[in-house]
Amino acid sequence: xxxxxxxxxxxxxxxxxxxxxxxxxxxxxxxxxxxxxxxxxxxxxxxxxxxxxxxxxxxxxxxxxxxxxxxxxxxxxxxxxxxxxxxxxxxxxxxxxxxxxxxxxxxxxxxxxxxx
Amino acid sequence: xxxxxxxxxxxxxxxxxxxxxxxxxxxxxxxxxxxxxxxxxxxxxxxxxxxxxxxxxxxxxxxxxxxxxxxxxxxxxxxxxxxxxxxxxxxxxxxxxxxxxxxxxxxxxxxx
Numbered sequence: 001x002x003x004x005x006x007x008x009x010x011x012x013x014x015x016x017x018x019x020x021x022x023x024x025x026x027x028x029x030x031x032x033x034x035x036x037x038x039x040x041x042x043x044x045x046x047x048x049x050x051x052x053x054x055x056x057x058x059x060x061x062x063x064x065x066x067x068x069x070x071x072x073x074x075x076x077x078x079x080x081x082x083x084x085x086x087x088x089x090x091x092x093x094x095x096x097x098x099x100x101x102x103x104x105x106x107x108x109x110x111x112x113x114x115x116x
Numbered sequence: 117x118x119x120x121x122x123x124x125x126x127x128x129x130x131x132x133x134x135x136x137x138x139x140x141x142x143x144x145x146x147x148x149x150x151x152x153x154x155x156x157x158x159x160x161x162x163x164x165x166x167x168x169x170x171x172x173x174x175x176x177x178x179x180x181x182x183x184x185x186x187x188x189x190x191x192x193x194x195x196x197x198x199x200x201x202x203x204x205x206x207x208x209x210x211x212x213x214x215x216x217x218x219x220x221x222x223x224x225x226x227x228x
Contacts, residue, residue, distance in 0.1 A: 004159075031214060033214070033215075035216075040124070041220075042205065042218045042219060042220050042221055043154075043160060043205065043207075043216075043218040044218070045215040045216060045217065045218075048214045048215055050214075055214060056214060056215055058215070091159045091160070093159075095214075104150075104162045104165070105162070105216065106162070107152075107159030107160045107161070108159050109157075109158055109159050110157075110158070110159050
């Protein structure tokens with residue numbers, strides 16, 4: 001069964017450093033998403049991406065965040081200068097179509113980001 | 117280590133019993149709702165969804181009920197099994213938007 005994969009599974013970084021979290025969405029999917037989950041809290045939407053551009057973003061997704069689909073398979077989330085409060089589990093998701101047509105979002109296993 | 121942040125409500129059930137997990141959603145304009153299951157160390161896994169033009173939908177061992185009048189969603193799991201132990205989140209979205217808004221979650225603990 002096709003699945004969303006994410007690397008690395010755990011990333012430890014120093015405050016102020018840049019990190020890139022990588023995702024490989026399911027191959028025929030056209031919509032891509034990043035969510036985050038601070039330990040013990042609910043999952044929060046960060047950004048959605050379609051047709052090589054951001055379609056929606058939350059207030060969390062400020063200028064320190066960016067997303068890119070550098071090739072036909074990868075989808076990346078970059079945090080330019082990490083802060084302690086960026087420590088969280090980051091989930092990538094993808095869907096074949098948008099939610100307006102009841103399309104399920106498939107989630108990856110997540111990358112745990114720890115900022116020291 | 118200890119968890120920080122919100123303390124999740126926990127529902128404890130005996131194996132074989134039926135479970136009912138409830139969720140109150142916030143946006144009266146939301147028209148699509150999904151229940152996700154999250155096991156420890158894993159991403160959310162789709163269980164079942166429902167559109168706002170329905171009030172009930174059944175899957176395999178699971179049923180979702182939607183009450184738009186009071187903005188309430190519930191997930192019923194029949195004959196709960198140890199493998200059902202996880203945190204369950206409801207999520208909502210309004211038409212034309214692709215972001216999921218997740219609820220706070222409920223931990224389901226199934227005891228043999």
